[in-house]
Amino acid sequence: xxxxxDIRQLAEEHAQEVSRSxxxxxxxxxxxxxxxxxxxxxxxxxxxxxxGATACAELELWNEKMMRWVNRGAKGIALxxxxxxxxxxxxVFDISDTHPVRGGRDVFLWQLTPECHDDLVAHLTDAYGLExxxxxxxxxxxxxxxxxxxxxxxxxxxxxxxxxxxxxxLEGLDEDTIRVxxxxxxxxxxxxxxxxxxxxxxxxxxxxxxxxxxxxxxxLSVLAFVGNATSMLCEPVxxxxxxxxxxxxxxNLSRQLENxxxxxxxxxxxxxxxxxxxxDERQNAQxxxxxxxxxxxxxxxxxxVPEPDSDGGRAGSDRQVRDASQDLSxxxxxxxxxxxxxxxxxxxxxxGDRDSGPGENGNPDAAVTSEISGTRQGERSAGVGGAYExxxxxxxxxxxxxxxxxxxxEITEQDLNEAEEEIASALSLPxxxxxxxxxxxxxxxxxxQYAGEIAIPADVVDEILRQGSNRDRGxxxxxxxFMAEKTPGE
Numbered sequence: 001x002x003x004x005x006d007i008r009q010l011a012e013e014h015a016q017e018v019s020r021s022x023x024x025x026x027x028x029x030x031x032x033x034x035x036x037x038x039x040x041x042x043x044x045x046x047x048x049x050x051x052g053a054t055a056c057a058e059l060e061l062w063n064e065k066m067m068r069w070v071n072r073g074a075k076g077i078a079l080x081x082x083x084x085x086x087x088x089x090x091x092v093f094d095i096s097d098t099h100p101v102r103g104g105r106d107v108f109l110w111q112l113t114p115e116c117h118d119d120l121v122a123h124l125t126d127a128y129g130l131e132x133x134x135x136x137x138x139x140x141x142x143x144x145x146x147x148x149x150x151x152x153x154x155x156x157x158x159x160x161x162x163x164x165x166x167x168x169x170l171e172g173l174d175e176d177t178i179r180v181x182x183x184x185x186x187x188x189x190x191x192x193x194x195x196x197x198x199x200x201x202x203x204x205x206x207x208x209x210x211x212x213x214x215x216x217x218x219x220l221s222v223l224a225f226v227g228n229a230t231s232m233l234c235e236p237v238x239x240x241x242x243x244x245x246x247x248x249x250x251x252n253l254s255r256q257l258e259n260x261x262x263x264x265x266x267x268x269x270x271x272x273x274x275x276x277x278x279x280d281e282r283q284n285a286q287x288x289x290x291x292x293x294x295x296x297x298x299x300x301x302x303x304x305v306p307e308p309d310s311d312g313g314r315a316g317s318d319r320q321v322r323d324a325s326q327d328l329s330x331x332x333x334x335x336x337x338x339x340x341x342x343x344x345x346x347x348x349x350x351x352g353d354r355d356s357g358p359g360e361n362g363n364p365d366a367a368v369t370s371e372i373s374g375t376r377q378g379e380r381s382a383g384v385g386g387a388y389e390x391x392x393x394x395x396x397x398x399x400x401x402x403x404x405x406x407x408x409x410e411i412t413e414q415d416l417n418e419a420e421e422e423i424a425s426a427l428s429l430p431x432x433x434x435x436x437x438x439x440x441x442x443x444x445x446x447x448x449q450y451a452g453e454i455a456i457p458a459d460v461v462d463e464i465l466r467q468g469s470n471r472d473r474g475x476x477x478x479x480x481x482f483m484a485e486k487t488p489g490e
Contacts, residue, residue: 004089007078011041014048015220022211027051029189032231033196036238040227042079046092049077053094055107066105067447068098069485101484103447108436110242112138112198116249123244139195139205146191149233154183157225164225169216181213182226189230197238 018028031047032038034054038046046053056077062068076091095107112120117138124141125132128148135141158179165171170178188210195202217223468474 004080004087007045007080007089010048011044011080012220014044015223016218018044018047019214019217019223022208022214025189025211025214026192026208029192029230030196032227032234033193036193036197036231036235038231040224040231043231044227045079046077050094053077053096055095055109056092058090058092062093062098066098066100066107067103068095068100068105070098074098102481103443105440105443108439110245112200112241112245115252116245119248120241120244124241127240138198139200139202142194142198142200143191143205145237146187146194149190149237150183150187150229153229153233154179154186157186157229158182161222161225164219164221168219168222170222173216181216185211185213185217185226186229189226190233193230193234194237194241197234198241 018024028044028047031051031053032040032043035043035046035056038056046056050056057066059070059076062070070093074093074097076093078089078091081088081090100106121135121138121141124130124145125135128145130141130144130148134144158175161170161178161182162175165173165178173181188206192202192206195205214223214226217226464474465478468476468478471477
C-alpha cells in the first residue's frame, strides 16, 4: 500500500512531467475534462496512476449507490485527503475496475448533440454576457467564456505566482511578461477543457504552440496556479452546461409528445370529415336512383339509425357517432428519446404492461404518464425472460371521447377549435421526468424484483435455472453470479 510521502513525491514528479511539453499538458487536460469535478491535485494524481480513467469514485459509493463491485485484484488510485485534522490517503476506483451486481447501475454522462448547439449558445450568451458577434457558434461561445473567466481571475493569480518563481523557469521574468503568458495559457487551458468535455475538437481553434508557455511552470508550486484556476473555473461552467442540456432535452421531449398528439388528432379530424363527405355522396346517389332515403338513411335524411346494443339500444337525437379512428390502423407510438451519455450506451429498458384507454376521470394524462414513469407501467410482473404483451383494448383511439368531446352530426368550426384547446390543455406536461429519472425508476423496480419485494413465480425461476436464458451461454452467466465473491470451499 502506498504511503503518504510516496504520493506527495508522485505529485511533485508528475507536475514536472505534464509541464514538460504542450502535448504532455494537453494529455493531462484530457483527463481533467472527463473528471472535471475533481480538484487539480486529485486529477494530477489520477492522471499519474490511471490516465485513461473516465469515472472515479470511492468503494462505498460504487457498492452502496451504484450497486457495483470492485473487481478482484483491482488497484485503487491513491489521493491525498486534507479534509481531516491531519493528511491521509483515500482511494478511488475507475468504473473500468468495477462490475455490476444485482440491480447494478451504469454511469450516465450528459452529451452535447448538434441539435442542441443553438440553444446552448443562446444560454451562454445570456448567462455570461457575451457579445452576439463573439458567440456565433458553440466553439466561439466557449472561447469567449474562457477569455472572460481568465480575465476575471488574472490579478489574484499573478500576485501569488510572483512569490513562487524561485527555482523555476519563471524566475527572472518581469511581472508584465508573466501576466501576458499566464493569461494566454489559462485561457487556452479553460477553452481546451470545456471543448473536450462537450465532445468538440479544440484543436480546430488552437495549435500546440499555444501551450508552449506551460513549460515555464516546471514545479508544482507554480503549476498549481494554472491547474487550480483551470479546474475551479471550468467546473461551474460545465455544471451549468449539463443543467441547461437537461432542460433542453426535457423541453424537446415535451414538444415531441405534444406534436404526436396533435398529429393523431388531426388525422382523426380529417378522416371524420372525409366520412361525412362520403355519406353525402351516397345520399345524393340514392336520391338520383329513385330511392329518396335508401336503406341506410333515416326518414329525416340524416345518418342511419344505429342498431340496438347490449344496453337496450338507447338511441336519441344526440347519440354519438362511432369514432371513425377505430377503422384506422394504429401506427407505432413515438419512442421517448433517451438522454445521454457520450461515454457509454445503455441497453433499452424493458417495457412493462401498459394500461390502455383513458385514465382516471376520462383523462388521457394517466395513460401518457404511465408510459413515461418506469414504476407505473403496470403492477403485474411478467416472467423473467418472457415477452411482454400489449393488452387488448381501445389502444389510443379515444383521443376525443376521453375528455368529453363528442363528434355529433352537426359540428362547427368553433367546436373543433374548442376541442383542440381542451386536448392541448389535457395533455400539457410541464413536469416531465428526465431520462435519467425514468431509467432510475425502471432500475429501482428491477432491484426490488431482485430483492424479492416483487414475487416471481417459482416455475419461471425453475425454468430459467434449467435453461439459462435467451442469451448465449446463459447458464454460464448464472453459474458465475452464484460463484462470484465466494471462496473455493463455498
